[in-house]
Amino acid sequence: MANTKVAIIAANGTLFDAYKVFNVATAAAASDAEVGIFFTFEGLNLIHKEAHKNLPLPEGKEHFQEGFKQTNVPSIEELVGIAQELGIKLIGCQMTMDLMNLEKDAFINGIEVGGAATFIEYAKDANITLTF
């Protein structure tokens, strides 16, 4: 997977969405792929300093809480740390941040901030492109 580039758009903000994004991203990075994630709209919750530690389950799916405990899946906080350790590029959407009135310091350290063009430039030669 070296010389493989993965571009991911994270556009949703529940706990399920966070696992979809970070599981695939960390698995790819652990396989030596270059990985970048563009967080936009509700997806920004996944890298918000406070929100990512306590993401809601999707409406009507609250009963899965127990399954998460039993399966011993890592916390999103832990996965975000692993993502950064593996060198995954985290890009926050400037436009969404502006309209939600959020500054860069509301997010975890080490993110980049950019617009759609920043992501397109990153993704233009990606081998795998995913949207969650």
Place this chain on the structure above:
Amino acid sequence: MEATKVLDAKGLACPMPIVKTKKGMNEINSGDVLEVHATDKGAKNDLTAWAKSGGHEILENTEEDGVLKFWIKKA
């Protein structure tokens, strides 16, 4: 089988066995063997795919009492 390093990934869910294996591999040299223990049922396919993507060789794998064991030779 003689392993250079043994990695206990038992009780961990996807994607942690892969992430831990990647870290374990970083700590050994080319040609060395990493022994991985996992209970995640997806690990058998995942570790096989992971090894293939990095050009590593799975020398042997066993399953006993729900514990999957892999011996992976680093490329």
